[in-house]
Amino acid sequence: MEKDDKLRNLFANYNPHLPDKADFMESLQRKMESLEWIKNRQAQERSRHRKAVFIAAIIGIVIGFAISLFVPLIANALFGLSKCLSFDTNFDIIPQKYFVGAWMIVSVGAVFTSINAYDFCSAMMLRRENH
Amino acid sequence: MTRNDFITIVEQTQGAFRRFLTALCGGDSFQADDIAQEAFLKAYLACDDLSADSKFKPWLYRIGYTTFINHQRSKSKHSSTSSIDAVADVIATDSSDDAFRYQELHEALVKLSEKERSAVLLFYLEDYSTKEIAEIMETSNVAIRQLLTRGRKRLREFLKQID
Numbered sequence: 001m002e003k004d005d006k007l008r009n010l011f012a013n014y015n016p017h018l019p020d021k022a023d024f025m026e027s028l029q030r031k032m033e034s035l036e037w038i039k040n041r042q043a044q045e046r047s048r049h050r051k052a053v054f055i056a057a058i059i060g061i062v063i064g065f066a067i068s069l070f071v072p073l074i075a076n077a078l079f080g081l082s083k084c085l086s087f088d089t090n091f092d093i094i095p096q097k098y099f100v101g102a103w104m105i106v107s108v109g110a111v112f113t114s115i116n117a118y119d120f121c122s123a124m125m126l127r128r129e130n131h
Numbered sequence: 132m133t134r135n136d137f138i139t140i141v142e143q144t145q146g147a148f149r150r151f152l153t154a155l156c157g158g159d160s161f162q163a164d165d166i167a168q169e170a171f172l173k174a175y176l177a178c179d180d181l182s183a184d185s186k187f188k189p190w191l192y193r194i195g196y197t198t199f200i201n202h203q204r205s206k207s208k209h210s211s212t213s214s215i216d217a218v219a220d221v222i223a224t225d226s227s228d229d230a231f232r233y234q235e236l237h238e239a240l241v242k243l244s245e246k247e248r249s250a251v252l253l254f255y256l257e258d259y260s261t262k263e264i265a266e267i268m269e270t271s272n273v274a275i276r277q278l279l280t281r282g283r284k285r286l287r288e289f290l291k292q293i294d
Contacts, residue, residue, distance in 0.1 A: 004283050008255055014154065015150070024164055025138075025142065028171055029138070031172055035175065
C-alpha cells in the first residue's frame with residue numbers, strides 16, 4: 001500500500017518528550033520482582049497441594065484396605081444388632097444387606113481419613129515452609 | 132527466556148514502543164507509560180509461550196494494542212469526559228514545548244477511531260506492512276487497508292481544518 005508523503009514526513013519527525021527511561025525501567029523491574037514473588041508462592045502452593053494429595057491418597061488406600069479386612073466382622077456385628085432390635089428376621093438375606101452396609105462404612109471411613117490426611121499434610125508442610 | 136534477556140529486549144524496544152503508545156494516547160505520555168508497563172509485564176508472564184521463530188516486537192505491539200483497547204473500554208465506563216477534553220487537559224498540564232509542537236497532530240489523531248489511529252500509527256510511525264498490522268490487530272488485511280484509507284483521509288482533513 002502506498003504511503004502518503006505528507007503523513008510520512010509528519011511521522012518521520014515525530015519525537016515526543018517521554019518520561020525518564022531510568023525511572024521507567026526501575027518501576028518496571030520492581031513490578032517484575034513482585035510478579036516473580038507471586039509466581040514462586042503459587043508454585044510452592046501447587047507443589048504442596050500435589051504432595052498432600054499423594055500422601056492422602058496413599059493413606060486412604062491403606063486405611064481402606066485395612067478396614068476391608070474387618071468387613072466380615074462389621075457385617076456380623078450389624079447382623080447381630082439387627083437380631084436384637086427386630087422380631088421377624090430372615091436369616092438368609094440379612095447378611096448380604098449388612099455386607100453392603102459394612103462396605104459403605106468402610107468407604108465413608110476411607111474418604112473421611114483421606115480428607116483429614118490431606119488437611120493435616122497440607123498444614124504440616126505450610127508450617128515447615130514458614131519456619 | 133531469562134529475566135536478564137527480557138530486560139535487555141525491553142531496553143532495546145521501550146523507546147519506540149512508548150513513543151507509539153504516546154501517539155496512541157493522544158500525547159498523554161503518563162498514560163502511555165502505564166500501558167507500556169502493563170504490556171511489558173504481560174509479555175514477561177507469557178514470554179515462555181513465545182515460539183523461537185516468532186518475532187518479539189510485533190508480538191509486544193499486539194499485547195500493547197490489546198492493553199490500550201482494554202484501558203479505553205474501562206475509561207469509557209467510568210468517565211464521561213470526552214477524548215478531546217482529555218487531550219486538552221493533558222496539554223494544559225504538560226509544560227514541555229513538545230506538548231505544543233505536537234498538539235495539532237495529537238488533536239487530529241484523537242478524532243480518529245481507536246482502530247484507525249492504531250492502523251495509521253503502526254503503518255507510518257512503526258513502518259509495518261499491512262499484513263503485519265493485520266496480525267498485530269488480529270484482523271484481515273482487507274480490513275486494515277480500509278482502516279488505513281479511512282484513517283489517513285480523515286487525518287488529512289482534520290489537519291487541514293487545524294491549519
